[in-house]
Amino acid sequence: RVWHISQGDDEQRIDAAIQKTRTFFESLGLPTRLAAYQLDADDIDGLLKQLDAHRLTAxxxxxxxxxDVSRQILEASL
Known part of the structure; x- marks a missing residue:
């Protein structure tokens, strides 16, 4: 609703919303990929441990x- 996306099926609308959100943050100079923060696949376990330590598991x-879902998101953000 934020981006007023009404065309396409659920998957298409989700993909469009992700792209518009990524474009917005990048227009502010905020990278949206882990590599921009010098993070790679080797760092994901540490990130997940920090989520767990701070009880950010749901x-x-x-x-x-x-x-597990957070892992998938982080892996897709490489």
Missing amino acids: LGEHSNVTL
Whole structure:
């Protein structure tokens, strides 16, 4: 709703929202890929340990973003 995306099926709208969000943050000079922060696949376990240490293991609006889902997101952000 934030980006007023109404065309396409759910997957297409999700992809469009991710792209618009990425473009927005990058327009502010905020990189959206882990490599821009000198992080790579070897750093993911450490990031997940920090999420766990801070009890950030059920993220998202419905608390359904588990550490496994967080791993998938981080891996996709390389």
